[in-house]
Amino acid sequence: MSAEQSAGDTRPENPGGYRLQMSGIAKSYGGVRAIRNADFAVRAGTVHALVGENGAGKSTLIKILAGAERLDAGSIQFDGAPTAITSTTDAIKLGVQTVYQEPQLFPELSVAENVFVGRELKRGVRVDWSGQADQMHNLLGTVGLADRVATVPVGTLSIAEQQQVSIAKALAGDASILILDEPSAILTDSEIEVLFTVIRRLTATGVSVIYISHRLDELFRIADEVTVMRDGATITTKPIGELSIRQIVELMVGGVVSESRPTDGPEPGETVLELDNLSRTNHFENVSLSVRAGEIVGLYGLIGSGAGDIAGVVYGMDRATGGRVLVEGKEVVVKSPAKAKRLGIHLLPANRSAQGSFSFQSIALNIVVGELPLLSRIPGWASGRKERSIARDFIKRLAVKTPSENQPISAMSGGNAQKVVLARQLVKRPKLLVLAEPTQGVDVGAKEEIHRIISGLADEGTAVLVVTSDLGEVLRISDRILVIRAGEIAAEFTPDATQVEILAAAAGADPEVIGAAGSPGTSGAHRASGTPASVSKETQS
Amino acid sequence: MTLEKPTTGGEGAAAPARASAHRILPPPVTGQEFVLVGVIAVLWILLGIFTPAFLSPSSIQPLLVSVAPIALIGVGMTFIIITAGIDVSVGGAIMLCAVITAKLLVTYDVPLLVAVLLSIGIGIVLGVINGMLIAYGRVHAIIITFGTANIFQFLALRVFGSSTVNGIPSTLEVFGRGEAGRTFGVPHSFAITIIAVALAWWYLRHTSGGRHLFAIGGNTQAARLAGIKVQPRVVLAYGLTGALVGLAACFFIASGTSTLDQSIGSGRELAVIAAVVIGGTSILGGRGSVIGTLLGAVLVQTVTSGVTQLGWPSQLANLFVGVFIIIAVGTDLLRERARKTS
Numbered sequence: 001m002s003a004e005q006s007a008g009d010t011r012p013e014n015p016g017g018y019r020l021q022m023s024g025i026a027k028s029y030g031g032v033r034a035i036r037n038a039d040f041a042v043r044a045g046t047v048h049a050l051v052g053e054n055g056a057g058k059s060t061l062i063k064i065l066a067g068a069e070r071l072d073a074g075s076i077q078f079d080g081a082p083t084a085i086t087s088t089t090d091a092i093k094l095g096v097q098t099v100y101q102e103p104q105l106f107p108e109l110s111v112a113e114n115v116f117v118g119r120e121l122k123r124g125v126r127v128d129w130s131g132q133a134d135q136m137h138n139l140l141g142t143v144g145l146a147d148r149v150a151t152v153p154v155g156t157l158s159i160a161e162q163q164q165v166s167i168a169k170a171l172a173g174d175a176s177i178l179i180l181d182e183p184s185a186i187l188t189d190s191e192i193e194v195l196f197t198v199i200r201r202l203t204a205t206g207v208s209v210i211y212i213s214h215r216l217d218e219l220f221r222i223a224d225e226v227t228v229m230r231d232g233a234t235i236t237t238k239p240i241g242e243l244s245i246r247q248i249v250e251l252m253v254g255g256v257v258s259e260s261r262p263t264d265g266p267e268p269g270e271t272v273l274e275l276d277n278l279s280r281t282n283h284f285e286n287v288s289l290s291v292r293a294g295e296i297v298g299l300y301g302l303i304g305s306g307a308g309d310i311a312g313v314v315y316g317m318d319r320a321t322g323g324r325v326l327v328e329g330k331e332v333v334v335k336s337p338a339k340a341k342r343l344g345i346h347l348l349p350a351n352r353s354a355q356g357s358f359s360f361q362s363i364a365l366n367i368v369v370g371e372l373p374l375l376s377r378i379p380g381w382a383s384g385r386k387e388r389s390i391a392r393d394f395i396k397r398l399a400v401k402t403p404s405e406n407q408p409i410s411a412m413s414g415g416n417a418q419k420v421v422l423a424r425q426l427v428k429r430p431k432l433l434v435l436a437e438p439t440q441g442v443d444v445g446a447k448e449e450i451h452r453i454i455s456g457l458a459d460e461g462t463a464v465l466v467v468t469s470d471l472g473e474v475l476r477i478s479d480r481i482l483v484i485r486a487g488e489i490a491a492e493f494t495p496d497a498t499q500v501e502i503l504a505a506a507a508g509a510d511p512e513v514i515g516a517a518g519s520p521g522t523s524g525a526h527r528a529s530g531t532p533a534s535v536s537k538e539t540q541s
Numbered sequence: 542m543t544l545e546k547p548t549t550g551g552e553g554a555a556a557p558a559r560a561s562a563h564r565i566l567p568p569p570v571t572g573q574e575f576v577l578v579g580v581i582a583v584l585w586i587l588l589g590i591f592t593p594a595f596l597s598p599s600s601i602q603p604l605l606v607s608v609a610p611i612a613l614i615g616v617g618m619t620f621i622i623i624t625a626g627i628d629v630s631v632g633g634a635i636m637l638c639a640v641i642t643a644k645l646l647v648t649y650d651v652p653l654l655v656a657v658l659l660s661i662g663i664g665i666v667l668g669v670i671n672g673m674l675i676a677y678g679r680v681h682a683i684i685i686t687f688g689t690a691n692i693f694q695f696l697a698l699r700v701f702g703s704s705t706v707n708g709i710p711s712t713l714e715v716f717g718r719g720e721a722g723r724t725f726g727v728p729h730s731f732a733i734t735i736i737a738v739a740l741a742w743w744y745l746r747h748t749s750g751g752r753h754l755f756a757i758g759g760n761t762q763a764a765r766l767a768g769i770k771v772q773p774r775v776v777l778a779y780g781l782t783g784a785l786v787g788l789a790a791c792f793f794i795a796s797g798t799s800t801l802d803q804s805i806g807s808g809r810e811l812a813v814i815a816a817v818v819i820g821g822t823s824i825l826g827g828r829g830s831v832i833g834t835l836l837g838a839v840l841v842q843t844v845t846s847g848v849t850q851l852g853w854p855s856q857l858a859n860l861f862v863g864v865f866i867i868i869a870v871g872t873d874l875l876r877e878r879a880r881k882t883s
Contacts, residue, residue, distance in 0.1 A: 089768055092768055098766075104762065104763035104767075105763060106759035106760050106763060106764075106827065107760070108755065108827040108828045109567075109756065110567065117764070117767050117769070118756075118768040125748055129566050169767075
């Protein structure tokens with residue numbers, strides 16, 4: 001669309017100028033079907049956006065293309081010729097290069113070494129340093145870095161610069177297809193401009209770019225075509241100009257309607273938690289919100305939005321760099337999780353196995369471990385009998401499926417293990433319960449039950465803050481929904497908002513576009529911040 | 542820097558590219574070397590003042606002889622630690638190589654060269670076993686080598702058969718501390734070590750194989766994605782260490798009397814690791830220098846020998862070496878932490 005097909009001239013039987021054609025792709029992990037049926041075709045010298053909700057199958061598709069995973073079914077053609085990709089080496093040979101979200105670099109080594117590692121130029125057995133220096137000059141120019149950077153250890157560069165190094169590294173490997181996985185998630189606006197300039201420079205030389213991003217507004221500025229995935233299948237591929245943000249979002253969520261929390265509970269009480277312009281540099285800025293007793297506030301954000309970091313600061317795992325935290329009206333400094341617990345704040349951590357479970361220990365210990373002093377009046381003594389009775393109580397209350405409280409938590413399914421970790425937060429009743437991704441990796445039935453437990457807690461007067469990247473979940477259980485985008489509160493919604501509206505706000509849609517197309521049920525205020533996205537693709541040399 | 546700027550052509554300016562050819566070479570030293578040279582110089586001067594005999598050849602030569610096997614194995618250990626691994630089995634491996642070599646020399650009367658090559662061969666086998674288990678078993682190196690250390694020791698003690706090996710022939714003196722072990726006053730074992738350090742320095746700096754070791758230690762996952770054959774490289778590092786252990790075992794036999802007892806090699810892994818760490822190689826991997834290791838070995842042995850010559854209790858050497866290790870590792874970790882938070 002944008003650039004002439006300059007590199008695909010070797011294959012005459014290649015109508016449409018396709019660099020890559022993947023068709024009928026399927027892939028399962030164990031019994032889980034990550035991709036059911038995907039067709040994906042990328043033209044030479046274009047930017048092709050790949051979008052979809054978390055778990056739609058984008059990452060798996062990219063891994064198959066990069067040779068990190070093998071496909072179960074389907075075929076791949078390169079420049080019109082059938083190809084098998086069975087390893088990362090195969091993919092690299094074909095010119096498929098991936099720039100991952102987190103730069104995969106060697107912090108101690110210089111930029112030049114990072115760029116050439118694994119494919120060093122050689123003179124005899126020696127590394128040809130001067131040959132590499134010659135190439136470095138051009139590569140650094142292409143990605144917009146100064147020559148002097150070549151000798152600097154990568155660990156001393158900014159994240160944005162490291163990403164530029166990653167791109168240079170990909171180019172040194174003669175990339176014909178460059179995959180950029182959420183490249184903008186870690187960048188500031190001006191850094192994104194640099195990235196786009198680099199991308200345009202590349203497509204002009206015939207490189208195809210696959211661009212994965214949750215920030216849909218960007219796509220209109222950089223992409224030529226867009227493919228939408230949902231539930232492991234590709235839904236559509238269209239030139240970007242033929243779609244609006246709203247249409248893309250609708251394709252992503254598939255118009256699924258989810259019911260929200262019944263509002264028959266008691267009216268919310270006093271404010272328990274208040275954040276006043278809370279900031280943590282490079283994570284989130286000026287976040288103000290409040291949670292009242294008996295209220296469930298949903299904090300929704302896409303990966304990298306900073307929503308998860310807010311939970312970390314509230315629970316004292318990370319320090320805020322600005323703003324105030326008030327608990328029941330009193331300003332507090334939560335400098336450790338222990339302090340948070342003294343204030344009555346409990347956290348269900350996002351990463352169950354790493355942050356939530358003592359794998360080889362019994363369910364009983366996993367439940368009571370946070371409150372061992374409660375187990376006996378004698379300091380330092382923990383009664384095993386009391387431990388078991390508390391555990392049995394919670395196993396019944398939360399309907400944990402297990403033959404006994406002595407089972408190790410490692411033997412349990414995701415949903416049951418999550419209930420055990422949740423039970424730990426309830427042994428001593430919290431004033432504020434912060435839940436981070438409470439149903440990640442949990443089966444549908446258990447998810448339903450956990451949602452009911454959370455709802456019940458709120459009805460009993462606990463203030464609940466749910467941080468989640470699960471769109472259905474946030475709509476389902478929240479009394480109010482706050483959308484975090486790029487570290488700031490972008491919008492607030494009531495539970496009768498639609499998935500489309502919320503996702504559009506989180507993905508950075510132009511508020512006016514959404515506002516104009518808003519459904520009758522919309523009552524949430526749109527405090528969308530940020531600059532209006534320009535829908536037309538910029539003209540650039 | 543230059544008065545004549547290239548015409549502002551942006552990307553078209555090819556002139557400075559050639560000039561920067563040398564600048565992308567990795568630095569020849571890590572910086573710790575200069576500090577170590579300074580510390581060693583100060584120590585030697587102080588020792589020279591308080592025990593004037595210290596700076597005589599009859600004192601320095603045995604010092605270099607004692608440095609040689611530690612630094613030699615240290616070269617291999619540096620490779621390993623650069624890959625973010627470790628090998629605590631070298632003490633046991635020294636013992637096994639030494640006792641087999643000694644028995645061959647005494648009982649079967651094999652020629653010296655054959656015995657040395659066999660010792661190196663055994664060392665390679667032991668090192669490759671470690672490397673394979675670590676690289677392909679994906680178990681942490683300290684666990685594997687702690688296990689193999691005990692196994693090597695068991696095997697060595699079986700070969701010893703609960704007695705010393707007596708009557709080791711004098712042919713080994715060529716590696717020893719006597720007159721036969723020196724040329725122009727330089728102990729042969731030390732000269733061999735210097736050659737090994739030089740080759741290793743060149744390999745680490747100028748070959749892709751060497752640079753890959755740094756990449757593996759810096760970020761194993763990224764190294765694999767970059768198409769580096771991580772596992773064979775790791776096996777190579779442990780195999781090389783094994784080979785050097787085999788050679789160093791001969792130095793150890795030679796530096797003693799004609800009797801070999803069961804204390805050979807014991808605790809040497811700690812001296813070697815101390816030398817590497819004090820030499821500025823990061824225990825976290827990805828950064829290191831064999832020149833630093835050589836200097837580290839010199840420092841450790843200087844402290845040990847200096848304490849003895851001053852007539853101080855020998856345990857003080859442990860104290861000083863311990864302090865040096867903590868300073869070296871501490872600065873490394875502080876540096877890493879500073880980088881992460883910046």
